[in-house]
Amino acid sequence: MDSFDNFWAIYSNLVLTIGINGLLALSIYLTLSCGLLAMANAAFMGIGAYTASLLTMNADAPFSVALLGGMAAPTVVALVIGAPTLRLSGVYLAMATLGFGEVVRVAILNAESWTGGALGLNGIPQSTQWWHVVGALVLVLLVLWRLRRSRIGRAFEAIKEDGVAASLMGIGVLSHKMLAFALGAAIAGLAGALNAHLTFFIGPSEFGFDRGVDILTMTILGGTGGLTGPVLGAAIITLLPELLRSLKDFRTMVNGIILVVIVLFLPRGLWDPLRFKQWRARRKAGRAG
Amino acid sequence: MLKLSNVSKKFGGLTVLQDVSFEVPAGKVFGLIGPNGAGKTTVFNLITGLVAPTGGGIHFEGQSLPGMKPHQITRLGLGRTFQNIRIFKEMTLLDTVIVGMHAHLNYGVPAFMLSLPGFRKQEQQAREKAHELLSWMGLTHKADDIADNLSYGEQRKLELARALATQPKMLLLDEPVAGMNASEKLELMAEIQQIRKRGYTIFMIEHDMRFVMGLCEEIAVLNFGRIIAQGTPDEIKNNPDVIEAYLGREDDEPMAGVAT
Numbered sequence: 133m134d135s136f137d138n139f140w141a142i143y144s145n146l147v148l149t150i151g152i153n154g155l156l157a158l159s160i161y162l163t164l165s166c167g168l169l170a171m172a173n174a175a176f177m178g179i180g181a182y183t184a185s186l187l188t189m190n191a192d193a194p195f196s197v198a199l200l201g202g203m204a205a206p207t208v209v210a211l212v213i214g215a216p217t218l219r220l221s222g223v224y225l226a227m228a229t230l231g232f233g234e235v236v237r238v239a240i241l242n243a244e245s246w247t248g249g250a251l252g253l254n255g256i257p258q259s260t261q262w263w264h265v266v267g268a269l270v271l272v273l274l275v276l277w278r279l280r281r282s283r284i285g286r287a288f289e290a291i292k293e294d295g296v297a298a299s300l301m302g303i304g305v306l307s308h309k310m311l312a313f314a315l316g317a318a319i320a321g322l323a324g325a326l327n328a329h330l331t332f333f334i335g336p337s338e339f340g341f342d343r344g345v346d347i348l349t350m351t352i353l354g355g356t357g358g359l360t361g362p363v364l365g366a367a368i369i370t371l372l373p374e375l376l377r378s379l380k381d382f383r384t385m386v387n388g389i390i391l392v393v394i395v396l397f398l399p400r401g402l403w404d405p406l407r408f409k410q411w412r413a414r415r416k417a418g419r420a421g
Numbered sequence: 422m423l424k425l426s427n428v429s430k431k432f433g434g435l436t437v438l439q440d441v442s443f444e445v446p447a448g449k450v451f452g453l454i455g456p457n458g459a460g461k462t463t464v465f466n467l468i469t470g471l472v473a474p475t476g477g478g479i480h481f482e483g484q485s486l487p488g489m490k491p492h493q494i495t496r497l498g499l500g501r502t503f504q505n506i507r508i509f510k511e512m513t514l515l516d517t518v519i520v521g522m523h524a525h526l527n528y529g530v531p532a533f534m535l536s537l538p539g540f541r542k543q544e545q546q547a548r549e550k551a552h553e554l555l556s557w558m559g560l561t562h563k564a565d566d567i568a569d570n571l572s573y574g575e576q577r578k579l580e581l582a583r584a585l586a587t588q589p590k591m592l593l594l595d596e597p598v599a600g601m602n603a604s605e606k607l608e609l610m611a612e613i614q615q616i617r618k619r620g621y622t623i624f625m626i627e628h629d630m631r632f633v634m635g636l637c638e639e640i641a642v643l644n645f646g647r648i649i650a651q652g653t654p655d656e657i658k659n660n661p662d663v664i665e666a667y668l669g670r671e672d673d674e675p676m677a678g679v680a681t
Contacts, residue, residue, distance in 0.1 A: 275534065282533035282540070283526045290520045293509035299491040300469060300501055302524035302587055406511065406567070 144262065148330055150370045151265035155323035157350040157362035158272055162316040164356045165285075166309055167292030168218065169226045171344045173320040175233035176206035178339030180321025181328040182240060182247055185256045188329070195259040195329065202325025203318040210317035211310065218309045221295075233344055240336040252335030253328075260330040268326060269363075272319055276359055288312060320347075353394055355401020364403050422447040422622055423468070423499075423591060428477035430463055430646075437463050438646045441477070445591070450613070450623045452637035454630075454657075459643045461626040462504055465593050469501050470494045481591070496524045500589030502580040504596045504626070510569040514560055514579055517568055518551035521586025554582040558612065574605040578612070585616070592616070594625040598632050606632060634658070 140147075156173060163170040184202030187193040193201070217228045240247045247253065279285050287308050290298040299305045328334045346369065354365020372390065376383045394402065423445040430438040437460045445451040455461050466472045468479055470491040479486040486494055500521075509517050526547060532540035555561050558578040563571065568579055577597060584592060597613070598606045606629065613636060617623055627633045633640065634654045641651040642663050650660045657663055 278534045278536070283523055283528075284533075286516060286520050287523055289512060289516075290509050290523075293511060294507045296471065296491075297503070297507040297509070298520070300471075300495050300587075301521045301583065302492050302495040303520070304490070304492045 145330070146370065146374060148260070148262060148265045149327075150367050151269050152323045152327045152330070153347075153350060153366035153370050154269050154363040155272060155319055155326075156347045157354065157366040158276060158359065159316040159319035159323065160347050160351050161356055161359070161362040162276070162312045162319070164351060165280075165292060166288045166312040167221075167295070168309060168312065169222065170217075170229045170313060170316070171226050171348065172210070172213070172229040172232050173316060173347050174339045174341075174343035175236035176210065176317040176320035177324035177327070177343070177347075178236055178240060178334075178336070179206040179209055180324030181334050181339070182253070182324075183321070184325030185253050185328045185334060186246065188257055188259070189253065189255070195264075198259075198329070199264075199322060199325050202328075203321045206317040206321035206324075207314050210314040214310050214313045218306060218313060230341065230344070233339075233341065237336050237340050240339070247336070250336065252333055254333050256328050256332055256334065258329060258332055260326050265326055265330075268322055272322075273359055273363075280359070284308065284311070349391065351401075353391060353401060355398075355403040357400065357405045358403060361401050361403035365401070368402075422482060423624065424478075424480045425464070425468075426478045426480075428464075428467060428479060429475050430460070430467060430472070431475045436646055438467075438474075441643070441646070441648055443641045443648055443651055445622065445624045446639070447590075447622050448620070449638045450617055450625070450636050452633045452640040453624070453626050453643060454628070454633055454640060455643035457628075460646045461643055462595055464643070465501060465595055465626065468494075468593065469499060492524075495587055495589075498588070498590035499593060500584035500587040500591070501593035502577070502584050502595055502597060504599060506573075506576050506580060508568045508571075508576050508579055508583075510567070512568055513565050514555060514568055514571075514582075515548065515551050515564045517579060518554055518582050518586045519547050521583040522547050522550065522588075525588060551582075551586065554585050557585070557615065558582045559608075574601045574609075577601065578609070581612075581616075585621075589621065591622040591624060594623065594627075596626055596628060598627065598629050610636060 156177060159176070160170070160173045180202035183205040184198040187198040187201045188195065213232055217225060217232070220228055241249055243249075287298065287303045290301060290303060291305055291308055295305050324339075350365040350369045351362045352365070353368060354363065355361030372387050373383060376386055379386055398404070400407065425444070426442050428438055428441045429436065441464065453461055453464060463472070467474050468481075468486065470486065470489055470493070474487055481494075481497055481499060484497060509520065512520070526543050528537075528540045528543050531537065552561065552564060555564055558581060560575060560578060560582065563575070568576065571579060581594070581597070594613075598609055601609065610632060613623065625633075625637070637654060639652070640654055640657045642649050642657060642660075650657060650663045652660070
């Protein structure tokens with residue numbers, strides 16, 4: 133037991149970060165599963181983090197209320213900006229949502245009396261326990277798993293494959309895109325709220341372009357064919373820099389090379405149910421023949 | 422059942438349709454023919470709400486369609502297929518057909534979150550119905566395959582099954598036999614006859630004259646955005662305007678099909 137305590141003392145932060153990154157990866161998976169390349173998730177995470185932190189620090193709200201607030205605020209923002217932007221597709225949607233992310237960052241930077249500006253918020257109570265993170269991840273996975281198996285999940289998939297054909301199947305395309313966008317924002321906000329109460333400090337630079345690309349990389353690397361991919365991708369992206377620590381200065385370079393190789397050879401991500409299915413079929417055929 | 426009155430459509434300065442009026446009667450197989458670029462697919466796009474008409478009225482069972490969203494029009498009972506096949510490539514055939522039933526599955530959020538009996542029953546019924554529709558099209562044995570692995574003709578049939586899954590009163594078929602070989606055409610002809618006997622009204626656009634003349638009870642001819650003739654296959658065959666404007670210019674297979 134001692135060795136576990138020792139391990140936990142050193143690595144608890146890393147393990148919990150995997151969980152939080154898993155939530156972030158799942159948040160962008162939702163929009164990707166609908167065929168939308170929306171890059172606003174870092175901003176939604178930031179909105180969630182600041183809302184929750186201000187609730188606990190300034191309003192003395194209990195942690196549960198702070199978490200709920202951290203989910204509600206980005207959801208409302210997503211509904212407002214989703215109406216005009218979700219009519220766009222492809223690169224244009226990515227540009228619009230990136231622009232929104234920049235607006236959020238600059239707004240946080242300039243609302244100094246609330247957010248502390250560039251200095252960020254310091255001394256956020258460390259309320260996040262390990263079971264908060266695990267519970268949140270399990271809950272989100274459960275909800276998304278059920279969603280995938282329902283008419284809504286099928287509608288997402290149909291919209292991703294062909295939006296026009298989906299609309300002629302009686303699917304309200306825009307409302308489903310809004311749902312995916314808003315639900316993704318809520319999950320990103322939850323991740324932000326949990327993270328803020330884990331790391332003690334948040335600043336505007338944490339929620340910028342780099343973070344947005346990180347979130348996207350995790351999901352693309354892991355694979356968007358199911359729920360396992362994003363979580364796996366999040367774990368790898370979080371752990372890789374730690375595992376490569378011995379390489380010192382070459383660390384980020386090797387990190388990048390590994391990612392490039394994976395994406396080159398497995399463009400559909402590491403976890404690809406379709407490929408597994410084909411493998412199984414081929415092995416079966418091989419045995420029969 | 423479906424009525425177009427003085428419908429026109431302009432794309433910029435280009436007039437694609439002008440004063441197009443015709444009525445598709447309930448329970449029949451109605452055909453819209455015309456040379457390439459006559460505006461046939463635009464007619465379907467106007468009806469299904471993908472593009473808005475510049476002028477004129479479109480009514481389905483008394484309901485005015487322009488201004489409605491495509492998914493709302495589908496829910497009124499208009500199902501359609503596409504000239505350039507639009508299937509969901511990475512979905513299984515079974516799932517593809519169940520997507521067509523989207524509007525008819527009405528379980529709520531708690532039902533699928535908790536997998537309540539109502540959810541399971543509806544999903545089970547949807548699967549059974551989807552298997553039935555696939556069997557109509559002769560695709561039962563491929564129900565769990567990915568749609569992308571199907572041949573061209575099979576993909577067209579899958580589109581048809583998916584359109585039927587929306588429980589349409591009227592089926593709009595956009596060149597259902599384009600790219601099919603002779604035996605596939607005959608097969609599909611028989612299947613469309615079967616579908617018609619089940620009580621669906623069918624409205625099709627087609628190039629293949631033998632196919633159109635064999636299936637349709639009434640035909641409208643579109644040329645350069647105008648309806649130039651309407652009537653039974655025999656009337657159309659013998660209409661001098663049609664022969665001159667459309668058939669007379671071609672001396673290959675379509676002409677031969679009409680002459681017989």
